[in-house]
Amino acid sequence: MSRFQIAIDGPAGAGKSTVARLVAKQLGLTYVDTGAMYRGIAWRALKENISISHEDALSALAKETQFQLENEGIRINGQWLNEELRTPQVSQLASAIAKMAKVRQALVSKQQEIARYQNVVMDGRDIGTHVLPHANIKVFLTASIEKRAHRRFLELQAKGLSVNEKTLQEEIRKRDENDRKRKHSPLRKAEDAILIDTTEQSIPEVVEKILELCRTKVGGGE
Incomplete structure (x- = not known):
C-alpha cells in the first residue's frame, strides 16, 4: 500500500x-527528525571516542544504531535523548558527519525504510x-x-x-x-x-x- x-x-x-x-x-x-539521527550518531561518537577522521567506523556506528522516533523526541538504542543532542559540541560534529557519504547512505536507508511502512x-x-x-x-x-x-x-x-x-x-x-x-x-x-x-x-x-x-x-x- x-x-x-x-x-x-x-x-x-x-x-x-x-x-x-x-x-x-x-x-x-509519524514525525521523522533526520537531523536528530545525525546528532545521535555524533553523540554516540563522542561517548565512544570515535574520531571524525574514521569515516568507516562512523558508518558502522550509523548502521548498527537503532532509532525509535516519536513526536516529542528520539530514542537511540533504547535511550531517550533530547537536550543531550543540542549541545554545541554535538551540533558541530553532526554537521561534519553529515558530509560523509557512507554515513549518509546508512542513515538515508533507515529513513527510507521508516517511510516505506509508515505515513511520515x-x-x-x-x-x-x-x-x-x-x-x-x-x-x-x-x-x-x-x-x-x-x-x-x-x-x-x-x-x-x-x-x-x-x-x-x-x-x-x-x-x-x-x-x-x-x-x-x-x-x-x-x-x-x-x-x-x-x-x-x-x-x-x-x-x-x-x-x-x-x-x-x-x-x-x-
Whole structure:
C-alpha cells in the first residue's frame, strides 16, 4: 500500500523541526527528525571516542544504531535523548558527519525504510531531492539569516545560555554555505517543492499552509 509522505526541507533555523512536528501531530503521522539521527550518531561518537577522521567506523556506528522516533523526541538504542543532542559540541560534529557519504547512505536507508511502512512527515535538507523524491507534498522553508539567528538566540536565552546574536548569524551563514556546497546531497529546493518564507510568518500560519496543501492533495484539488 502506498504511504503518504510529506518532505520539509530548508536551512538551519527556518523552523523545519517545529513545523514538521506540529503537522505530523495534526495529521496523526509519524514525525521523522533526520537531523536528530545525525546528532545521535555524533553523540554516540563522542561517548565512544570515535574520531571524525574514521569515516568507516562512523558508518558502522550509523548502521548498527537503532532509532525509535516519536513526536516529542528520539530514542537511540533504547535511550531517550533530547537536550543531550543540542549541545554545541554535538551540533558541530553532526554537521561534519553529515558530509560523509557512507554515513549518509546508512542513515538515508533507515529513513527510507521508516517511510516505506509508515505515513511520515520528514524534515531535513535533502528529503525532497534525495531521501523521498516521490513524496506527496514537498515544502522548502526559508527565512532571513537575521530572523533565523534571532529565533535561535531567544531559544538559547530561554535555556539560560549566554550567546551573542551576531555570532549566531555568522554561524548560520557558514552552516548555510557548508550545506549548499557539500558534495553529497547538498541543500537545495526540489523543483516541485512549494517555497514558504517564514521570516514574517508565525509557526501556526506556516503549519496551516502545509495542512491546506495536504487537504488540496488528498481532495484532488490540484
